[in-house]
Amino acid sequence: MFDLLVDYIRSGRIRLDKTKITHRVAYHDPCNYGRKSQELFGHGYYEEPRWILDQCISDWVDLFPAGGNQYCCGGGGGTLLTPYRDERIHYARRKMEQIKRTGAKMLVVPCHSCHGQIKAVAETYGMPDLRVKYLWEVVADILIID
Amino acid sequence: METITKRYPSVIKEQAPLRPINSPVDLCMACGTCAAGCPLTGTKGFDPRKIVRLVLMGRDSELIDSKLPWLCTMCGKCEHACPMGINIANLIRAARGMVEREKVPGMIHKGVELGLKTGNNLGLPAEDFVFIIEDVGAELAETPGFSDFKIPVDKKGANLLHTLHNKLVNTQNEDLVHWWKIFHLAQEDWTIPSQNWEGVNWGLFSGDDDAMKTFIGRIVEHMEQLNISSLMYPE
Numbered sequence: 545m546f547d548l549l550v551d552y553i554r555s556g557r558i559r560l561d562k563t564k565i566t567h568r569v570a571y572h573d574p575c576n577y578g579r580k581s582q583e584l585f586g587h588g589y590y591e592e593p594r595w596i597l598d599q600c601i602s603d604w605v606d607l608f609p610a611g612g613n614q615y616c617c618g619g620g621g622g623t624l625l626t627p628y629r630d631e632r633i634h635y636a637r638r639k640m641e642q643i644k645r646t647g648a649k650m651l652v653v654p655c656h657s658c659h660g661q662i663k664a665v666a667e668t669y670g671m672p673d674l675r676v677k678y679l680w681e682v683v684a685d686i687l688i689i690d
Numbered sequence: 691m692e693t694i695t696k697r698y699p700s701v702i703k704e705q706a707p708l709r710p711i712n713s714p715v716d717l718c719m720a721c722g723t724c725a726a727g728c729p730l731t732g733t734k735g736f737d738p739r740k741i742v743r744l745v746l747m748g749r750d751s752e753l754i755d756s757k758l759p760w761l762c763t764m765c766g767k768c769e770h771a772c773p774m775g776i777n778i779a780n781l782i783r784a785a786r787g788m789v790e791r792e793k794v795p796g797m798i799h800k801g802v803e804l805g806l807k808t809g810n811n812l813g814l815p816a817e818d819f820v821f822i823i824e825d826v827g828a829e830l831a832e833t834p835g836f837s838d839f840k841i842p843v844d845k846k847g848a849n850l851l852h853t854l855h856n857k858l859v860n861t862q863n864e865d866l867v868h869w870w871k872i873f874h875l876a877q878e879d880w881t882i883p884s885q886n887w888e889g890v891n892w893g894l895f896s897g898d899d900d901a902m903k904t905f906i907g908r909i910v911e912h913m914e915q916l917n918i919s920s921l922m923y924p925e
Contacts, residue, residue: 545922545924552876557878558876575765575767579767579770583766583769612770613771615767616729616763617763618729620763620765621763622892623761623763625796625892627795627796628757628760628761631730631761635729635730638729656855656924660857678865684867684868684869684871687871687872
């Protein structure tokens with residue numbers, strides 16, 4: 545997915561309007577594309593999404609800690625499908641503190657589980673206006689159409 | 691300078707049994723690095739260090755019968771930080787796989803069963819699926835710049851096979867179009883299968899390796915039958 549987007553952008557098959565998103569955006573590394581991918585396939589997807597964001601947004605920032613030390617959102621491993629809702633919401637507190645510290649209005653994620661979890665808990669953590677977007681949604685939003 | 695006298699022959703290195711590399715739980719030093727880094731530690735008795743101890747002491751049943759394996763997100767931060775490289779998330783997944791299937795909480799195993807039976811975790815028949823995606827595709831075709839947009843279903847010899855997360859087909863139809871817009875403008879030769887289009891594999895979550903293999907096998911089968919070399923898998 546990252547490789548495909550990088551290929552489309554680098555080869556010029558799609559063109560992006562970087563002036564469209566003007567507010568601050570934060571990026572979250574999903575566990576499966578980072579740590580798990582590194583462990584299983586010997587490559588964690590840390591650089592590729594950041595390169596893609598560089599092509600899309602002028603003010604995007606990392607959460608701290610990021611990369612291999614990134615906190616999980618709390619929605620992985622099927623926890624969104626279990627009845628243990630309170631525990632799942634409690635789990636998210638570290639993630640939501642990270643996001644709040646950046647002052648970002650939007651969080652970009654390349655994972656369906658992270659997307660679902662963060663949208664579901666944002667209001668509980670006092671961020672009802674936080675927008676959550678897929679990385680490919682950001683790309684689709686700023687496509688230049690001739 | 692003091693002379694070091696060799697009083698014992700150097701045999702320990704040879705005599706001590708080597709640890710099996712695939713189950714290095716007994717290498718745990720109980721340092722607690724895993725527990726300190728885990729956002730779940732302290733929640734309903736969850737503690738990765740204690741889980742490693744339970745497994746080390748052979749008290750598997752206590753773990754399997756508890757809800758602890760299902761609270762963990764298997765995010766792997768514990769093992770990323772572990773100085774001894776113990777695969778803690780794998781312990782959790784193995785415990786999940788040993789739970790009787792009817793006791794697997796929530797939708798996880800129900801989704802696996804539906805997926806095995808119908809080809810997707812929603813149990814949606816192929817004609818309904820095609821109706822939904824073509825309907826959303828027709829809407830996109832009304833947007834400026836996408837007037838000739840059409841969804842290529844079961845297209846032989848396409849360059850890219852696209853599977854879908856079931857939630858996009860179910861309640862979040864508005865999120866189907868992002869990739870489609872990108873494919874259209876990139877002039878990608880892509881296709882979606884009308885059957886077995888499920889893009890998530892809940893066997894990963896339920897600890898069910900056989901189910902996982904079946905789901906993956908179906909995608910491989912698509913790629914072989916449709917003669918497609920690349921896959922865009924959403925998870």
